[in-house]
Amino acid sequence: MITIQANEVNKKYGDTIALRDLSLSVEKGELFGLIGPDGAGKTSLIRILTTLLLADKGTATVNGHDVVKSYRAIRRQVGYMPGRFSLYQDLSVEENLRFFATAFGTTIEANYDVIRDIYQQIEPFRRRRAGALSGGMKQKLALSCALVHRPEVLFLDEPTTGVDPVSRQEFWQILKGLQERGITILVSTPYMDEASLCDRIALIQDGQLLGIDTPAALRKAYPHPLWDLQSSRRYELLHFLRQQEFTLSVFPFGETLHLATRPDVPEHQIRESCYSQGFTDIQLTRIEATIEDCFMDRMAPTADPEIH
Amino acid sequence: MATSVIETHELTKRFGNFTAVDRITFQVQPGEIFGFLGANGAGKTTAMRMLTGLSRPTAGEGIVAGYDVYRQAEQIKRRIGYMSQRFSLYEDLTVRENIQFYAGIYGLPWRSIRSKTSELIERLQLGEVARTLVGSLPLGWKQKLAFSTAILHDPEIVFLDEPTGGVDPITRRQFWEMIYAAADRGVTIFVTTHYMDESEYCDRISMMVDGEIRALGSPHDLKTQYDQPDMNGVFLQLARHSERS
Structure with missing residues (x-):
């Protein structure tokens, strides 16, 4: 069963093309990686799928709902952790979480089982202002807020960017745990070595797909x-x-x-x-090739004068 | 203390009763590529701020480019280059204007600013976009330009704070070739990164955990010492039990 579907999605900002005819589909329960550098179009695609941005052309559905016509249904069913820290810096940890729960018409208590494993790690600091948390703790709070309404589909935009290897490893373990609960996950990352942690990946650059498959199949196709x-x-x-x-x-x-x-x-x-x-x-x-070898091999020759 | 570009002895920074940097002692030699690694919150940024003359240490000693970090912070700032994670370039100035602006900030005389600007534009092959706003350049170009402006005044040492974050894998490697070329010319490189494969391009690496330097050596020595196949393994082993992340 397909949970996320994008069909020839196009998006431009002025003269800049963010997405060109991008199509992909994500199966229910998959942990799907969107892998590419800054400016590849990852954020635009995630924002279109979470109904926060309109595509210029093309269609997309999440959980069978059209992102334009049925955006209200989608917003209830998905969780979104944006790339930039999105919480209220001068609310406490607990206030932030309660705010997000209330906005979705629910409570922390009713959904505590979903966030427990993650939230317990920051609960000792629940009265601290979100702005005063360390990077790793902010990340866990943002994820808790994205999960507190019990979404079926989770979108994470570069959750591990700028995060050290230990915290990255922990974060991927958390994602695996959420997947085991049946949540479909679409996660973007610029770190090629994280590709192997996904069931399937899309390599993306300059708004275009360079390839889409399981990490093993992409490596084999080098x-x-x-x-x-x-x-x-x-x-x-x-x-x-x-x-x-x-x-x-x-x-x-x-x-x-x-x-x-x-x-x-x-x-x-x-x-x-x-x-x-x-x-x-x-x-x-x-x-055998790594995903980074595959990515470089498939990269469109850029207009860079120094390229070899 | 004569030959090192950086020399610290038990350099410490406390904020109230929190010790952000705890008695770090190390030296960096001229022309060396020195990787400054550590977990989030380990104290890297605070240490870099002390070494670049932006933050006064609480205790210990530090000499950078021959100047004392307590008394000669202004001289230090003139003798170093700095490039941060997010580009230090002005997006709504052109390529040429950015170069000239930084040359001016670093105190180069006007005659030399003009020649250095033209020289740099030619070397980076940016002639066709010299009058283009930096904001509209591809990421990789901006990054090379930012690095080049950071060393325009021939500093003894350049501090690079996660210079390659988010950049595509080919551009990332081209950037490292620029670093090598600069190090060959004698510029000392002090660099932080979260890409563990990049840390292997450094001559020596220090690993900070909870404010202290826990390990220091060549990538090869560290891998041998901690019996790990790569630097990622070394990092995980050293930082796993960090108390601060």
Whole structure:
């Protein structure tokens, strides 16, 4: 059963195109990731799906309701955690939560089971002003507020941006827990390594889909032979490889390099050309692509003059 | 103290009875790329504000670019560059105006402002958009421009506060090549990031937890010391039991 559906959605701001003919669908109970950099159109799409913004063209439904005609029904059934901190800074933790519950005609007590696991972590600070909370606690309060009316579908716009790796890991565990309760989740993120935590993902850039599938299927569909190279002279090696005829692309990945080559380039050819330039300490391994490799491969060539 | 660009000894900042930065001691060498990592709320921003002359320490010692963080904050500000997470550029000034504005702020003489501006526009290949408002440039261009203006006055050290947040993976890597090029020219780089793969591009890394520097070393040494395959593992191990996040 399809819970979220977008059909050829278009959105422009003046001359800037935010979304071009974007279509996707999310199944009931899925944890779906919208993966792309700033300016990709993630926020525009989420705001259209949560009925906060009108598309210029195209249609969309959530839980079977049209985002334009039945926006009232959708607003009761979805929770939305915006990218920017959206709470009232000078209300206390508890006041914020009560405000959101009341706005939806319900109470904290009636829905406490939904938010308990998350809210308990900040409940000791319930009298503190929201503005005085740490980043991680603000995030948990914002999520509690988005959940307090027991939504069936949850939209989260970059909940982990600017958050350290420990808090990110905790946050994804929370999302998994919500999914187990049957909530359909659409979450956007600029962190490619979070893709593997989703059931399916859409890669998005410049308002267009670069691909949509399970993380495993996208990785499998990577079209070139891909190698991992290590050397103590990483940057020299990068520049050397860039000049080679067999190279399609080469990028630094942490302490190693990822090299995509033309088809049928044998391992010994790569190895020998590196040796001949004095890179004698290289470690060369054939690898499977990461989501970040896939994203870069599918990226539209930008107008950037420095692109390689 | 002669050769380090940054040298601190038990540098501390307290707000009331809260110790935001707790006796941090470290040195950064000229031309080094120094990664300054830590959990949210660990005290990174407060430490950076002390090192850039914006916040007076409560205790300890600190020398940045040869100047004392207590008595010579103004000299420090002239000898450093700074680029923040959100661009420090003015969106409704053109590319050329932004460069000239920053050159002026950093106190370059007018003659040199004109030549430096033209030089930079040429080097970044921004000639065609020199009269375009910065607000309408793609994110990646803004970021490169922001970095270049932050080092326009040839500072000894540039502080980069999450410079690559939200940027696409190719632009992110191009940005690191600019960092490398600047470090090659001798500019010391002091950088914070939440991308753990990027921390591996640093020569050395410090990890702050609860106001203290808990670990300091090359990415390779830290991974060996904590027996982790990557810096993400090191980070999780060190910061998991943080009391402040």
